[in-house]
Amino acid sequence: MSLTKSTATPPREGEEDISDLYPEDRGWVTECLSRLRDQRLQPKKTRLIEFPLPAALDGMKLFVKNESAQPSGSHxxxxxxxxxxxxxxxxxxxxxxxxxxxxxxxxxxxxxxxxxxxxxxxxxxxxxxxxxxxxxxxxxxxxxxxxxxxxxxxxxxxxxxxxxxxxxxxxxxxxxERAYDWRSEHGLAPELCREVEPDWFVMGAGTGGTVTSVGRYARYTNRKLRVCATDPENSAFLPGWRDHDRTATDKGSRIEGIGRPRMEPSFLFPLVNRMIRVHDAASVATMRVAAQYLGIEPGPSTGTGLFGAVQILLGMQANRQRGTIATVLCDAGSRYTAEYYNDDWLDKKGIDYRAWMEPVERFFKSGEWQPPVNFSPAPRPSATLWNM
Missing domain, CATH: 3.40.50.1100 (Rossmann fold)
Structure with a gap:
């Protein structure tokens, strides 16, 4: 469609009663918004998958919301x-x-x-x-x-x-964070809370918009839900949040979709109750192990969120607590066959995911946790990564 041009006479200098200065395209805007409200273009309600947990974690539940089923393939x-x-x-x-x-x-x-x-x-x-x-x-x-x-x-x-x-x-x-309608009863947070009543929502932050909307909805509706943001290596979010420093910077993340080299406006500190740093290798290992349980190969940011869920489950287990954790299957692994599902690519990046496979597999089978003894994180990036 071509740009609608204003037919108004240009205002004279000093004129103080001016109208129709900007093009009137209300008809086009109304048409677009009407189409966005149509059921075909509305985001879909997605399935909540219960992740099977071992008997040692009796009284705890882990749910994964499958956002890869959205029409464009992700949350x-x-x-x-x-x-x-x-x-x-x-x-x-x-x-x-x-x-x-x-x-x-x-x-x-x-x-x-x-x-x-x-x-x-x-x-x-x-x-x-x-x-x-x-x-x-x-x-x-x-x-x-x-x-x-x-x-x-x-x-x-x-x-x-x-x-x-x-x-x-x-x-x-x-x-x-401004665009998400967190008051609405249509969206990820209300869908989640209608099906289960999570104690924790765990997810990596990219813009911060999703974790912010969930945190706001929980406060607005007086839910018990708390928000944990998982952050990859070399991301600025965790140190910025920890130190109350919105000027914090770092090299940026190797895990696509989450982690940033600087603080972003939509990542709102007070809405995050806990943060967990996750090694890139642990994200990839958890992603690969999760595919065996979910029936879907997830992307790497899903692995980061699930690894954070493991840490919360371990804390509940140690404190003899019961509770429900929810996270998101952000997108499918089919987008990452040349990267995070490619061992040669991972080796070139120095991401030694193999060291984490056995600990993650053992946890989901038995509830026992023993991190790898011999593990070296990937080398720190020499250049800033704008991986989003």
């Missing part, structure tokens, strides 16, 4: 719906305006999906090392891929590209 489908709704209602996204987003994977694919449905031109700014499969997934949805050079800040590149094209930078990192 970012909910975020994309919220971002488009917010941008349209706020007047940021106008008829004929192209959309730009900084993302290396799932958010780009989900926003491309909605852009395609709404007839909006979409541009994904991705790191130069993004796998061809993910780039093609965006292109298959009629999106355009712009590759940033190694080490470039994706957000800076995406914002610059949007400005040069007179487009709209969706900016998931800033607007995730």
């Amino acid at each position: 970012k489908h909910r975020l994309a719906h919220a971002l488009f709704t917010n941008a349209l209602a706020s007047g940021c996204l106008r008829d004929g305006t192209p959309v730009f987003e900084a993302s290396s994977g799932s958010t780009a694919i989900s926003e491309a999906w909605y852009s395609n449905e709404l007839g909006i031109k979409f541009n994904a700014v991705m790191p130069s090392g993004t796998s061809e499969e993910k780039q093609q997934a965006v292109r298959d949805l009629k999106g355009n891929v712009i590759l940033a050079t190694a080490g470039e800040d994706l957000v800076t590149v995406a914002r610059r590209q949007a400005e040069q094209s007179n487009g709209h930078f969706m900016d998931q990192f800033t607007y995730a």
Whole structure:
């Protein structure tokens, strides 16, 4: 659709009663919002899978919400719906305006999906090392891929590209917590709480939007639920949260979709009750072991969340507590066959997941926990990783 032009006479200098200065595209906005409210474009209610636990963990339950079943394949489908709704209602996204987003994977694919449905031109700014499969997934949805050079800040590149094209930078990192409607009875948090009453919700943070929305919903509805954010190696979130420092920085995460080299506006400290640092190798091992129990090969961020759930279960076991933990199957492993399911790729990155396989397998079989004795974390990245 072409940009609707204002027919108003340009205001004269000093004029103090001015109207119709901006193009009136209410009809197009109303049409788009109506389509987003249609059941076909609404995020789907997804299945809650009970993860089998050994007899030693009697009285404890672990549930995994399968967000890989969303139409665009990940929990970012909910975020994309919220971002488009917010941008349209706020007047940021106008008829004929192209959309730009900084993302290396799932958010780009989900926003491309909605852009395609709404007839909006979409541009994904991705790191130069993004796998061809993910780039093609965006292109298959009629999106355009712009590759940033190694080490470039994706957000800076995406914002610059949007400005040069007179487009709209969706900016998931800033607007995730504002766009999610945490008061609504439709969404991940209310779906979860209607089926079970979790004591803990555990998940890695990328933008922070999902953990923030769950924490807000729990407070708003007076739930007992507490939020634990699991953070990969070299991410700034844990030290920033721990030290009350919103200027904290680090090298960034090797686990796609979560962890950041800096604090992001949507990661709100007071809504997170606990944080757990998870080795990249432990994330990958837990991801691979979980596939045997879930019947679905999950992506690496699911492994990070599940490893955090293991640590909470161990604490409950030690304190003879009962309780329910919930986490998210963020996306399917089919997006990562060339990476986290590829041993050669992992070896080149120095991610020794094999050392963690036996401890994780033993825990899910018996409830016993013994971390690996001989294990070395992957070398610290030399350059900043914009892996989101």
